[in-house]
Amino acid sequence: MRISECMTQNVQVASPDQSLQDAARAMADLDAGVLPVGENDRLVGMITDRDI
Template identity: 45%
Template structure:
């Protein structure tokens, strides 16, 4: 099975200057836990609900002035739409990540692959492996 057969199509993203209040509202409205951050037509990071909570409210900065770029996890791990889903799963396991942006052959983001998508698309033992790997305590 290919990633494109399991992913959520048409994922949203935000710019680095987007206020975290707007990012949080988008997450709530879309019922998602992460949004990729793009700049100059490239993905540069990912903002998760945990990033907003841990970086947005625990540092001494005023949360009303924070942007996606200030709280995002820098760098981005992604997979391609035509990649075998097993390869994407191994990447999720190795990097201990729950969501992967999916790009096409023109390097355009075309979707997101989440643990939930994986659990519906592959055999129970394989989805159990990835869930166990990414849920393991980070050392």
């Protein structure tokens, strides 16, 4: 099995300037435990439900 077979393709990306409340809401809406953080079309980090 390849990663492409089980990965999420339409990923919502948070901005580093976004509030923690907005990130938490996005994760809840997506039923996701992690949210990638991007800036200028580059991945700069990620935030998880444990971080919050």
